Amino acid sequence: MEGITELKQLNEQVVMYLSREKGEPDWMLKKRLYSLSVFESKPIPTWGVDLSELKLDELAYYVKPDVEKVSSLSDLPADLKKTFEALGIPEAERNFLGGNGIMYQSEVIYERMKGGLANQGVIFMSMDEAVKKYPDIVQKYFMTRCVPPTYHKFAALNGAIWSGGTFLYVPKGVKVSMPIQVYYLVDHPSMGQFEHTIIVAEDDASVEYIEGCSAPMYVKGGLHAGVVEIFVGRNARVRATTIQNWNKNMYNLGTKRAIVEEGGKIEWVEASLGSKVTMLYPASVLAGRGARAEHFYVSMAGDGQVLEAGAKVAHAASDTSAYVLSRSISKGSGRSVYRGEVKVNSGAMGSRSSVKCDSLLISDESSTATFPTEEVYESDADVSHEATAGRIAEEQLFYLMSRGFSEEEARGLIVRGFMEPVTKKIPLEYAVEFNKIVETEVKNGVA
Amino acid sequence: MMKMVLIVEQLCVAAKSGKDILKGVSFSLPDGEVRVIMGPNGSGKSTLALTLAGSPDFLVKSGRATFDGVDLLSLTPDERARRGLFLAFQKQVEIPGVPLRDMIWEAYRARWSGPSRPSMIDFRKKLSATANFLSLPEAFLERGVNEGFSGGEAKKSEILQMFMLQPKLAILDEVDSGLDVDSLKVVADAIRRFVEGGSSALIITHHFNLLNYVEPDVVYVMKGGKIVDEGDINLAKIIETEGYSRWGVE
Secondary structure, eight states: OOSOSEEOOOSHHHHHHHHHHTTOOHHHHHHHHHHHHHHHHSOOOOSSSOOTTOOGGGSBSEEOOSSOOBSSGGGSOHHHHHHHHHTTHHHHHHHTOSEEEEEETTEEEEEEEOHHHHHTTOEEEEHHHHHHHSHHHHHHHTTSSSSOGGGOHHHHHHHHHOOOOEEEEEOTTOBOOSOEEEEEEOOSSSBEEOOEEEEEEOTTOEEEEEEEEEOOTTOOOOEEOOEEEEEEOTTOEEEEEEEEEOOTTOEEOOEEEEEEOTTOEEEEEEEEOOOSEEEEOOEEEEOSTTOEEEEEEEEEEOTTOEEEEOOEEEEOSTTOEEEEEEEEEEOTTOEEEEEEEEEEOTTOTTOEEEEEEEEEEOSSSOEEEEEEEEEEOOTTOEEEEEEEEEEOOHHHHHHHHTTTOOHHHHHHHHHHHHHHHHHTTSOHHHHHHHHHHHHHHHHHHHO | OOOEEEEEEEEEEEETTSOEEEEEEEEEEETTOEEEEEOOTTSSHHHHHHHHHTOTTEEEEEEEEEETTEEGGGSOHHHHHHTTEEEEOSSOOOEEEEEHHHHHHHHHHHHTOSTTOOOHHHHHHHHHHHHHHTTOOGGGGGSEETTTOOHHHHHHHHHHHHHHHOOSEEEEESTTTTOOHHHHHHHHHHHHHHHHTTOEEEEEOSOSGGGGTSOOSEEEEEETTEEEEEESHHHHHHHHHHTTGGGTOO
8 A cells, every 4th residue: 555645536546546556356346346336326315314514525535544554552653552542442452352453544553362362263354454365255245245335325435445444253153252342543634434344253153343433623524434244143142332432523324234143143232422423223134043133322412413323123034033222312402313124024923123212302402303114024023112202300300419419410320320221231441431421411511 | 405407497388380388387306306297198298308308399488497507498409418418208219220329329429528438348338238227138229229119119228328328317208108017117227226326307207107116206297388286206196096187187
């Protein structure tokens, strides 16, 4: 990648140039070009959040980081080292991570895995590297049956210009006990980050993958349109957690989809704070008998933010089950939307789906909405959807104040409790930090 | 002269709807004493308790209340609590997702701020011992505050908090309602220990039973938003057998 520093246009020449610079095999270039044609043929979606202010032609589609890849966190330049120390990443690596990676701008600049995992055949590396080192495995999974380029416009965009992301492969029967984490940092006034991640858990394997995302205050715009494709084998388990605190000028239009085989289980955990607009609908295809999906989502939309999210669950086999829990908080002029879809295919006997979404409104101007869709083609399916929207009750405030909490502290405590069913799913260190940010925001939002 | 922990003078209080509820309540509570308020439904007992704790549901129209030497009614509910006033709620208010243990710990830290603050280890020991005394299992402490608590569990949870926060004055609004015999005994024992430690209590109750365990110094009778009578424990015995007929209540 010697030649490129930034790619500010998107066309066939640029895509061919990027692919060549990355030294990719021919099939990948073809996939990129096909994706580009799909991207160009599809209009910007208008069925959800207003995307008219998203200026795609002002984006840098690829930004080469100004640091070389390092093999130890201590080799990072001082300013980045400071950033990651403030985020607690070196400490997390020491204490509870099985693998740790950093993607900065458009490239993975660091990755490390605890030694024992490599001996068990676990592969954890940047997608760019995996394309070259394990082309046969990657070709089998990359934008084939999980997220094809035709999935939607921004998936196609990712297919065309993707760079970075993670390839995580867990062989049959291997249970990775410590989470694998990758941190995504954007530090550019207006770029697109298009990482592409594939997680494969073979039969009976299990793994937990955590993504952290952030961008500093000065960022003026930009787009994050990553793709995560997950393959959960028979009786395998994958938990994919994202803790997102993008800059509040960015568009977060990621794509996440998992295919779950017989007896397998996918757990999606999403904690969202940042972005100007989020549209994110993690999807679970329950392809094998008894496959399960759990979707946990917590978010806080503040002034000027529209955070829209929801689960897409397809029951494509018998005895499959899904549980979806969404807890959203809106403050200032923030808006939280749940848009979800549950589909029970013909032949998927004994399917069960339960969707619960609860919204908490902190201010008078904040708003929330719920758009659930159900398509059920089996009469014995048990599909339920419950939604609530409310405010902090005065009697709750009074109760806690009568215990000595100030009104602000009481609000913070109530909000923490509201988020708890989701935050308990994320590692304690991050949950504490997440709670702190939200509680501070809620206190400020009222005062 | 006895030191008064609470002095209430001609307190007149209305509901948000504008309806007058308390119509000139006056009484006082000396330091370390236990006084009881009894009275028929709708006489204003809970309104008195909630007003003293600072509930936003009620509007003080006139009168005064002095707690431990300061003007109580000018304080916010949390200031009242931090100065040592505690209300055991009759109504069960849920704070979902906030474990009882965490809520008590944070309230405890706020109550005992400064250099004399006990350590977390001391707190945990004391909390376990108190929960055990109240026959509450450890796992109960991990549940959300009042989240799915039975009536009896909610009352015990209030008493547990009172014990941990060690207020100067506890206002106990029907903590004995809906308790089975064993639970009543446990709760009553806890209240007795609490007042033996030198704190004061204002007990609102419908039943004499509790007073078998915690002997009050004075019993007040409330009716129509006023205190209409006072006496010793014998007054409570009369109410237990006759009801409020001698005060003109059918």
